[in-house]
Amino acid sequence: MDFKDVITQRRSVNFFDPEKHVPESLLRELIETAAKAPSGFNLQPWSLIVLRDQEDKMRLQSLAWNQPKVSEAPVTLIVLADRDGWKSSHPFVERNFKEMVRAGAMQEEQYQWFTDACAGLYGSTEERQQAFACKNTGFFAMSLMLAAKDLGLDTHPMDGFDHDGVREAFNIPENYWIPLLLAVGYFQKGKELSPPKWRKTFEEIVVKF
Template sequence: MEFHEVMKQRRSVNFFDPKKEVSEALLKEVIETAAMTPSGFNLQPWSLVALRKFGEKERLKKLAWNQPKVTEAPVVLIVLADRDAWKEGHPIVEQNFSEMVKSGAMKEEQRQWFADARTSLYGETPEKQQAFACKNTGFFAMSLMLAAKDLGLETHPMDGFDHDGVRKAFNIPDNFWIPLLLAVGYVGDDFKMAPPKWRRRAEDILVTFES
């Protein structure tokens, strides 16, 4: 599908066909396509918990305003933003720096500069750590939705849930924030897609501020 068509046809779908499964191979393709998303210093501070079992989804549904799509969708992703993924010694940081040295993008003697730059940009305050994690994970989440649509799947992002309840119910460590849940699946053959919602035009979005 052409990118313009993906953008035009993507919808946040409320009703999924629970009988149509999403294969592991297809979900992997969606995730690995979305993993090409850019991130600050390529730190990729995102992870996913994929729920398929009805019991797990039922537990999540009770913490997500009892939205039917949580149990109807064959897969629900808990999207995680790692507030520690800028820190020295973090596995992502170590692998990323190693890969940059290997490719020639950085030299080993730049390690301290890299650490100082990450700290300045992302680690000086809790607010910066939160912004770093959620901003970059938001890029990834949007890519997940577009990749899914391109591969014939429908999605619905949800931020209506008990954040602390979900963290506790699924043993999610404190360094992760949960920006959203994402239902993934198919609609039924008789499902009628809603028309596109109103969107602002370029002239409404572009602004200037007089001094």
């Protein structure tokens, strides 16, 4: 599918066909495609909890304003942003540095510079830690939605949920923020798809101070 078609046809659908299954192979393709999203220093501070079990989805729905799409979608994702994903002791930070050395982008002796840079950019304040985690995970989440559309799937991102309740119910560690939930599946035929919402124009987007 042409990119302009993907981004134009992507919609946040409210009705999912609960009988239409998303194969594991397709879900894997979706996630691995979206994982090509950019991130600061390639730290990739994102993770997903994948819910397929109906009981789990109903448990989440009860904490998400009882939105039916949480349980009707064949797959619902809890998107996680790791606020510790910049720390030198973090396993993915360590792996990332080793991969950069292997690729020739860094030298072994640059390790201290690399970890100091990550700490300064992303870890120096709680505000920066939160921004780092959510900004980069936002790139990943948008890539999930666009990749899903390209694969013939529909999605709906959700802000409306009890953050602390979801954290407790699914045993999510404190270092993770939950930027959104994402329902994934197929739009239910016969339901009405709302018309596209308005978007700001070029002139409204471009500002000068």
